[in-house]
Amino acid sequence: MLLAKGQPRTAQHVRARWVATVEPGHDDVLEDYVISIDQSGSGKILALTKASEFSGKVDLHLQNHLLIPGLINAHTHTPMSLLRGYADDLPLNEWLFQHIFPTEARFVFDAPLEEAEEFVRLGSELACYEMLKTGTTLFNDMYFHGDVTASVARKAGMKAVLTQAGLLYFGDDVRFSGLVESNVKFCSELISSNDVAIRPSLLPHSVYMVPEGKLQEVNAAYNAACAEAHVVIHTHLHETKKEISDVLEQTGKSALQILDGLGMLNKRTVAAHCVYMTDEEIALMAKSGASVAHCPRSNLKLGSGIARVADMLKSGVNVCLGTDGASSNNTLDMMTEMQYASMIAKGVTGDPTVLSAREVLEMATLRGARALGLEAKTGSIKVGKAADLVAVHLGGLETAPIYDPLGQLVYTNSRHVSHVWIDGKCVVQDGTCLTLRSMDLAAMDRLVSKLRDFRKTLPSAT
Amino acid sequence: MLLAKGQPRTAQHVRARWVATVEPGHDDVLEDYVISIDQSGSGKILALTKASEFSGKVDLHLQNHLLIPGLINAHTHTPMSLLRGYADDLPLNEWLFQHIFPTEARFVFDAPLEEAEEFVRLGSELACYEMLKTGTTLFNDMYFHGDVTASVARKAGMKAVLTQAGLLYFGDDVRFSGLVESNVKFCSELISSNDVAIRPSLLPHSVYMVPEGKLQEVNAAYNAACAEAHVVIHTHLHETKKEISDVLEQTGKSALQILDGLGMLNKRTVAAHCVYMTDEEIALMAKSGASVAHCPRSNLKLGSGIARVADMLKSGVNVCLGTDGASSNNTLDMMTEMQYASMIAKGVTGDPTVLSAREVLEMATLRGARALGLEAKTGSIKVGKAADLVAVHLGGLETAPIYDPLGQLVYTNSRHVSHVWIDGKCVVQDGTCLTLRSMDLAAMDRLVSKLRDFRKTLPSAT
Numbered sequence: 008m009l010l011a012k013g014q015p016r017t018a019q020h021v022r023a024r025w026v027a028t029v030e031p032g033h034d035d036v037l038e039d040y041v042i043s044i045d046q047s048g049s050g051k052i053l054a055l056t057k058a059s060e061f062s063g064k065v066d067l068h069l070q071n072h073l074l075i076p077g078l079i080n081a082h083t084h085t086p087m088s089l090l091r092g093y094a095d096d097l098p099l100n101e102w103l104f105q106h107i108f109p110t111e112a113r114f115v116f117d118a119p120l121e122e123a124e125e126f127v128r129l130g131s132e133l134a135c136y137e138m139l140k141t142g143t144t145l146f147n148d149m150y151f152h153g154d155v156t157a158s159v160a161r162k163a164g165m166k167a168v169l170t171q172a173g174l175l176y177f178g179d180d181v182r183f184s185g186l187v188e189s190n191v192k193f194c195s196e197l198i199s200s201n202d203v204a205i206r207p208s209l210l211p212h213s214v215y216m217v218p219e220g221k222l223q224e225v226n227a228a229y230n231a232a233c234a235e236a237h238v239v240i241h242t243h244l245h246e247t248k249k250e251i252s253d254v255l256e257q258t259g260k261s262a263l264q265i266l267d268g269l270g271m272l273n274k275r276t277v278a279a280h281c282v283y284m285t286d287e288e289i290a291l292m293a294k295s296g297a298s299v300a301h302c303p304r305s306n307l308k309l310g311s312g313i314a315r316v317a318d319m320l321k322s323g324v325n326v327c328l329g330t331d332g333a334s335s336n337n338t339l340d341m342m343t344e345m346q347y348a349s350m351i352a353k354g355v356t357g358d359p360t361v362l363s364a365r366e367v368l369e370m371a372t373l374r375g376a377r378a379l380g381l382e383a384k385t386g387s388i389k390v391g392k393a394a395d396l397v398a399v400h401l402g403g404l405e406t407a408p409i410y411d412p413l414g415q416l417v418y419t420n421s422r423h424v425s426h427v428w429i430d431g432k433c434v435v436q437d438g439t440c441l442t443l444r445s446m447d448l449a450a451m452d453r454l455v456s457k458l459r460d461f462r463k464t465l466p467s468a469t
Numbered sequence: 470m471l472l473a474k475g476q477p478r479t480a481q482h483v484r485a486r487w488v489a490t491v492e493p494g495h496d497d498v499l500e501d502y503v504i505s506i507d508q509s510g511s512g513k514i515l516a517l518t519k520a521s522e523f524s525g526k527v528d529l530h531l532q533n534h535l536l537i538p539g540l541i542n543a544h545t546h547t548p549m550s551l552l553r554g555y556a557d558d559l560p561l562n563e564w565l566f567q568h569i570f571p572t573e574a575r576f577v578f579d580a581p582l583e584e585a586e587e588f589v590r591l592g593s594e595l596a597c598y599e600m601l602k603t604g605t606t607l608f609n610d611m612y613f614h615g616d617v618t619a620s621v622a623r624k625a626g627m628k629a630v631l632t633q634a635g636l637l638y639f640g641d642d643v644r645f646s647g648l649v650e651s652n653v654k655f656c657s658e659l660i661s662s663n664d665v666a667i668r669p670s671l672l673p674h675s676v677y678m679v680p681e682g683k684l685q686e687v688n689a690a691y692n693a694a695c696a697e698a699h700v701v702i703h704t705h706l707h708e709t710k711k712e713i714s715d716v717l718e719q720t721g722k723s724a725l726q727i728l729d730g731l732g733m734l735n736k737r738t739v740a741a742h743c744v745y746m747t748d749e750e751i752a753l754m755a756k757s758g759a760s761v762a763h764c765p766r767s768n769l770k771l772g773s774g775i776a777r778v779a780d781m782l783k784s785g786v787n788v789c790l791g792t793d794g795a796s797s798n799n800t801l802d803m804m805t806e807m808q809y810a811s812m813i814a815k816g817v818t819g820d821p822t823v824l825s826a827r828e829v830l831e832m833a834t835l836r837g838a839r840a841l842g843l844e845a846k847t848g849s850i851k852v853g854k855a856a857d858l859v860a861v862h863l864g865g866l867e868t869a870p871i872y873d874p875l876g877q878l879v880y881t882n883s884r885h886v887s888h889v890w891i892d893g894k895c896v897v898q899d900g901t902c903l904t905l906r907s908m909d910l911a912a913m914d915r916l917v918s919k920l921r922d923f924r925k926t927l928p929s930a931t
Contacts, residue, residue: 091869095876096825137867137883307816308880337880338867351813354769363558404908405599405800407553408917410924414557418770418799420882421599446866455870462872 017046019431022058022065023074023398025412028388029372034365036412041065042074044394050431052394071402072425073412075368076387077144077395078341079375082241082279082300082329084150085159086115086130088137089454090334093462099247099309105466107334113461114454115151127152128159129451134339135163136443139435141340142397142424147277147300147329147379149173149210149241153193157205164434164442166204166395168239168379170194173210176221187225191232198236204430206379207236213243214262215250222269237380240271244278247311251283263288272297277378279329280305281319282312289315293323298378301370303347304338305331317352317361327375328367342399342424345371345417364417398426479508481893484520484527485536485860487874490850491834496827498874503527504536506856512893514856533864534887535874537830538849539606539857540803541837544703544741544762544791546612547621548577548592550599551916552796555924561709561771567928569796575923576916577613589614590621591913596801597625598905601897603802604859604886609739609762609791609841611635611672611703615655619667626896626904628666628857630701630841632656635672636687638679649687653694660698666892668841669698675705676724677712684731699842702733706740709773713745725750734759739840741791742767743781744774751777755785760840763832765809766800767793779814779823789837790829804861804886807833807879826879860888 021044026037041061043054058065087107094106115123127150138146145166148156153169160167171193176183194207209229211217217225229238244262245251254262263284266272276297284292292299301316319326328348330339345367352362362370376386385393401412405421416422427435434442483506488499503523505516549569556568577585589612600608607628610618615631622629633655638645656669671691673679679687691700706724707713716724725746728734738759746754754761763778781788790810792801807829814824824832838848847855863874867883878884889897896904 089870092872092876092880095873095880096822098821102821133866133869140867304812307812308821310815310819310821312819313816337876338882340867340882343882347812350766350769350809351816353772354775354813357772357774359560359564359770359772360558404595405602405802407595407913408551408920410554410921411557414554414799418554418557420800420802420805451870458870459872 018053019044019046019066020061020063021067021069021074021398022061023069023072025073026055026388027073027075027368027413028055029076029369030387030389031373036073042388042396044396044428044431046431050394052388052390052392054390055388067426069398069425072398072400073416074388075142075397075399075416076372077385077397077427077429078142078371079327079379079386080138080143080146080329080339080341081277081298081327081375081378082302082331083134083146083148083339084332085134085146085148085156085339086127086150087332087334088134088339089126089130089458090332091337093334093458095337099311102309102335109465110458110461114458124152124155125450126454127155129447129454131156131159132163132443132446133451134333135159135165136440136446137339139163139165139427139440139443140424140438141338141342142399142427143339143341144395144397144427144429145375145379145381145385147208147239147241149212160205162442164429164432166206166385166429168206168208168241170208170210173212174217174225175212176217183221184224187228191228194229194238195232198233206239206381207233208239208241211240211242213250214265215254219258219265219269222265222271226269226271237275239379240273240276242266242276242278244281245283245288246280246306248283261288263291267291267295275380277327279331280311280314282306282314284315284319289319289322289324292319296325298325298327298374300329300378301326301348302329302331302344303351304344305335307347307351308337309335313351313355316348317356317358320362320366325374325377326370327378328371341371342416342422349417364411364413367417368413394428394431396426396428397424399423400425480515481506481508481528482523482525483529483531483536483860484523485531485534487535488517488850489535489537489830489875490517491538491831492849492851493835498535504850504856504858506858506890506893508893512856514850514852514854516852517850529888531860531887534860534862535878536850537604537859537861537878538834539847539859539889539891540604540833541789541841541848542600542605542608542792542801542803543739543760543789543837543840544764544793545596545608545610545801546794547596547608547610547618548589548612549794549796550596550801551588551592551920552794553799555796555920557799561773564771564797571927572920572923576920586614586617587912588916589617591909591916593618593621594625594905594908595913596795597621597627598902598908599801600803601625601627601889601902601905602886602900603800603804604861604889605801605803606857606859606889606891607837607841607843607847609670609701609703611674622667624904626891626894628668628847628891630668630670630703632670632672635674636679637674638683645683646686649690653690656691656700657694660695668701668843669695670701670703673702673704675712676727677716681720681727681731684727684733688731688733699737701841702735702738704728704738704740706743707745707750708742708768710745723750725753729753729757737842739789741793742773742776744768744776746777746781751781751784751786754781758787760787760789760836762791762840763788763810764791764793764806765813766806767797769809769813770799771797775813775817778810779818779820782824782828787836787839788832789840790833803833804878804884811879826873826875829879830875856890856893858888858890859886861885862887
């Protein structure tokens with residue numbers, strides 16, 4: 008039995024049929040192991056022991072389950088879960104400018120603070136509930152009223168990377184500087200609070216929405232206030248052809264070049280999408296140590312295209328996975344995201360060996376942790392790391408027979424999350440979310456009813 | 470209340486929150502309707518009535534459910550469910566020639582009859598179970614020992630299009646003619662039996678596995694014996710670039726031209742895959758009235774490519790959907806197949822309006838029925854058609870909120886099939902399959918154990 012030093016007496020011992028550690032160099036799935044989870048405060052993984060060599064009392068026996076590290080959603084907009092299915096099957100510009108933006112203006116941007124905060128609270132609750140039920144333990148979010156999402160994440164028992172507001176520049180210098188200031192304050196407070204579950208980020212929406220001069224202002228403010236901490240630089244990058252050509256036309260440079268020139272392309276950078284990347288741009292990403300948050304389903308559904316993930320991985324880029332918001336996906340289910348990432352990479356390259364089940368699981372876990380600067384603490388099943396764990400039930404006939412549990416995890420659809428632990432605390436038990444049991448569904452119904460009414464006033468609502 | 474003439478007293482009245490009829494010209498989802506299902510023998514839909522105008526007693530109230538026509542799997546190999554996940558992430562040739570074919574040779578082709586039949590029986594049961602649980606009511610199958618699959622389909626209460634054996638020509642004329650003869654006999658008996666649930670097909674595997682002369686023999690034998698009936702011509706067509714160039718090199722023609730030249734490209738033809746099609750070939754398909762069974766997940770997973778479905782639909786080709794076998798998918802879940810069809814079409818065309826939720830539901834239902842010559846009897850919810858119906862529960866928070874139930878059906882993953890009726894008989898109730906409750910799981914375990922042992926002897930098994 009591999010015991011960590013000073014193991015306390017209070018630990019939960021979980022025996023699982025299969026364990027995929029996602030530790031580098033340990034590709035094989037472990038069969039019939041007991042994982043010991045600290046319950047005395049640290050919430051860490053204390054030991055990983057062959058069941059046949061375990062002498063203690065097993066607290067939970069997961070006989071038909073695969074234990075994996077908690078899934079990490081590297082790019083999402085949680086409150087937008089309220090807009091799930093709000094505007095399907097529409098051209099991107101119509102979707103964004105005639106449906107999503109006007110609705111967000113009415114309910115978030117231009118709404119009274121209390122209403123905007125309620126939107127964010129209810130949307131974040133809905134999102135956290137879905138993420139927990141589908142095995143996500145940590146998410147990298149981009150939205151507004153991040154303090155509200157932080158409260159929801161704490162209530163849910165989840166980990167998150169957040170800031171107060173995503174930065175969009177609409178020509179008002181004073182308002183923009185105010186936003187930057189409030190973000191810096193939010194991040195500084197998070198850093199000094201030593202909150203281990205909620206970590207800070209810097210959130211320029213994109214180069215096309217925040218021009219070079221403004222990016223410089225943001226970067227300088229952060230460097231002044233938070234230089235010591237690992238503050239994630241979370242942005243959209245090269246999502247559509249149009250966005251790339253617009254920036255090129257206006258500045259003579261690509262968005263990637265602009266970020267690089269500002270010193271904003273480095274190990275702290277998580278660039279969502281990167282659908283269109285030249286060979287040179289891929290090489291630059293790899294060299295910089297920046298991460299790509301690949302969002303395959305959103306890129307497909309909005310007709311943006313298919314990112315060159317196999318090429319990026321081959322070149323050494325740290326590619327992780329994100330769902331994007333539920334309004335362009337329409338789920339926050341990272342297991343489905345893994346499946347799509349693998350399937351479409353095989354389909355477009357013509358090579359079924361790329362993005363294997365093992366590789367996409369690593370993208371959804373360890374590579375996500377690396378992107379967020381948390382690789383030392385989470386992202387794989389290893390003694391001393393946080394017990395951020397997911398048990399997936401593979402016992403149904405729809406996943407039978409099982410030759411390789413990782414293949415069934417990634418390529419079938421009837422695998423269900425039965426248990427989730429975050430920092431050793433069980434937050435989903437037998438498929439029931441324990442932490443979000445008191446969601447205000449009546450308030451959600453009232454808000455959705457208002458959204459439905461507003462939707463009817465939009466130009467081409469279906 | 471729209472009553473069909475002579476409505477008997479015995480009917481089941483099901484009230485559903487939403488009904489998607491998939492009837493041409495009726496794009497809107499009906500809200501709060503009662504569907505009356507005959508229970509006196511015909512199993513037909515007797516009436517579709519606004520709930521507010523319904524005066525009878527409702528037998529079942531599906532408050533958070535969308536009722537859709539039964540899904541139609543237009544191309545599958547049911548017994549291969551036993552090989553689900555058997556050889557993931559491998560190059561196609563290695564997958565087929567080093568894993569699948571040797572295993573099928575050992576367990577089916579060269580096995581004693583009793584063993585081969587057991588493989589087909591257990592695999593078909595596993596497949597039918599999964600298909601029922603995911604809302605499929607009718608499948609177009611291609612495998613061996615079709616009589617065994619027919620028995621399983623009858624036990625499951627499902628509809629199927631079958632023949633005795635898929636035709637592969639390995640140079641043995643006598644054996645091939647024997648196979649053709651047994652197939653013709655199987656089909657003739659089906660036709661004269663007037664079995665409404667199991668319908669016949671002619672199963673040449675493909676032009677690359679059955680050369681022109683042999684196809685002519687098959688066609689002549691069928692025309693002599695079954696000319697009066699609608700015998701589906703079920704074949705693989707233009708699945709990979711290699712297959713197309715091989716046929717072209719050997720014959721100077723494309724497989725499509727060969728089928729057309731033999732008079733085998735017509736309204737009875739269901740061509741699986743059609744990944745690579747020129748504009749001229751698409752025009753020929755449209756003109757011929759032949760159907761394409763699009764199998765998006767299998768084409769992706771094996772690295773075959775992505776079919777030009779949006780172009781085919783635009784040109785008037787009847788494109789329906791199939792899962793292919795579970796060994797290259799790895800599920801038989803038609804709801805997921807709808808989702809992939811829509812998502813990848815949007816992604817590769819760059820147009821998010823193509824293959825809308827409405828369109829892919831039609832592909833998975835009415836267009837499938839049309840392909841199999843059964844459009845007059847099933848494929849949409851219409852008074853007088855068979856009550857082949859599926860109720861999908863959309864009440865979970867993972868599918869909330871609901872602005873358009875069809876969008877949530879197609880684009881989310883947490884929609885669950887609660888009820889399935891086939892010819893008016895309830896075969897799935899509250900998520901439980903009623904017809905396949907006595908599957909021999911011990912025999913399945915024994916067989917899978919043998920398969921696992923055999924798999925270890927294969928050259929590059931993972």
